[in-house]
Amino acid sequence: MSATPGELGTPGPPVDAGDDAGLPTDPGDPGRWSAAAGSLFGDRLPLAVSYARKLSGDGVVRGLVGPREAPRIWERHLLNCAVLGELIPNEAYVVDIGTGAGLPGIVLAVARPDLRITLVEPLLRRTEFLAETVTELGLSEQVRVVRGRAEDVVDVPGIGLPADVVTSRAVASLDRLAGWCLPLAAVGGRVLALKGAAADEEVAAHADAVRALGGAAPSVRRCGVGVIDPPATVVVTVRERVVAGAERPARGSERRSAARRGGRPDERGGDRREGRRRGGRRS
Ligand SMILES: C[S@@+](CC[C@H](N)C(=O)[O-])C[C@H]1O[C@@H](n2cnc3c(N)ncnc32)[C@H](O)[C@@H]1O
Numbered sequence: 204m205s206a207t208p209g210e211l212g213t214p215g216p217p218v219d220a221g222d223d224a225g226l227p228t229d230p231g232d233p234g235r236w237s238a239a240a241g242s243l244f245g246d247r248l249p250l251a252v253s254y255a256r257k258l259s260g261d262g263v264v265r266g267l268v269g270p271r272e273a274p275r276i277w278e279r280h281l282l283n284c285a286v287l288g289e290l291i292p293n294e295a296y297v298v299d300i301g302t303g304a305g306l307p308g309i310v311l312a313v314a315r316p317d318l319r320i321t322l323v324e325p326l327l328r329r330t331e332f333l334a335e336t337v338t339e340l341g342l343s344e345q346v347r348v349v350r351g352r353a354e355d356v357v358d359v360p361g362i363g364l365p366a367d368v369v370t371s372r373a374v375a376s377l378d379r380l381a382g383w384c385l386p387l388a389a390v391g392g393r394v395l396a397l398k399g400a401a402a403d404e405e406v407a408a409h410a411d412a413v414r415a416l417g418g419a420a421p422s423v424r425r426c427g428v429g430v431i432d433p434p435a436t437v438v439v440t441v442r443e444r445v446v447a448g449a450e451r452p453a454r455g456s457e458r459r460s461a462a463r464r465g466g467r468p469d470e471r472g473g474d475r476r477e478g479r480r481r482g483g484r485r486s
Contacts, residue, residue: 230259233277243285250313267304284310286427295367300353301374312346321363325352353383365389372397377405378412388442396438417446
């Protein structure tokens with residue numbers, strides 16, 4: 204996880220001091236955010252605590268989480284992601300792209316046991332961490348991990364596509380996200396992008412591109428009002444229609460080699476073997 208502050212919005216107030224340096228002694232302790240954590244995670248709070256410890260310990264040691272994030276793991280990461288659940292219908296199939304160390308995908312799985320979630324992440328080091336975390340938290344029935352790029356998994360069977368909801372945080376600009384995520388969503392489904400303070404500008408800049416890719420006009424919503432401070436900023440785009448040719452945007456390297464061959468881009472998906480091996484509820 205290497206999300207930048209600009210992408211996540213202004214940090215909330217610091218957690219309660221637990222030692223001389225003003226840091227909490229136990230990263231599993233939500234400190235002043237206990238009430239918010241309790242309301243968002245309910246009886247799964249102990250799982251959220253385990254995940255907070257994993258991110259702040261192993262996640263930092265393995266270079267997936269910046270050391271400066273450890274003391275603010277609750278407000279900047281767990282709670283910021285959990286409030287996204289406000290925009291996700293009951294029992295939805297969710298695909299989280301660019302999950303990194305599990306944000307927001309693992310947090311949503313912990314907070315919302317009714318959801319089925321596929322985590323899509325290209326980097327092996329991160330998918331290994333994710334798979335391990337899913338097992339350790341006992342989420343294997345609810346969460347699957349797929350190694351691949353968002354733009355490569357659209358035709359991979361058995362990974363929960365098309366999804367009711369596609370989520371992302373700190374992965375790409377809105378126009379690129381629309382190109383990757385709209386094809387993964389069912390028509391009528393939602394693409395939810397956790398963004399920072401510049402969300403309104405991004406929407407203004409990329410609304411036309413999103414419409415051209417089959418999305419309705421994107422809107423900006425605040426989640427967690429009265430629960431976290433500041434609330435999370437989310438760009439919501441409903442997939443309105445299928446746009447021919449937008450189903451699997453080719454990567455630059457594929458476009459270049461296709462041009463050299465004088466033909467179409469290679470149509471193979473990402474890690475198809477992994478998708479097939481995993482099987483799944485949807486095809
Ligand atoms: C800044 S990190 C954010 C990670 C996590 N979502 C978070 O909020 O902490 C961006 C993540 O997107 C992943 N990523 C980059 N390009 C991607 C693509 N085309 N498809 C899926 N994931 C991608 C990276 O590997 C990385 O884990």
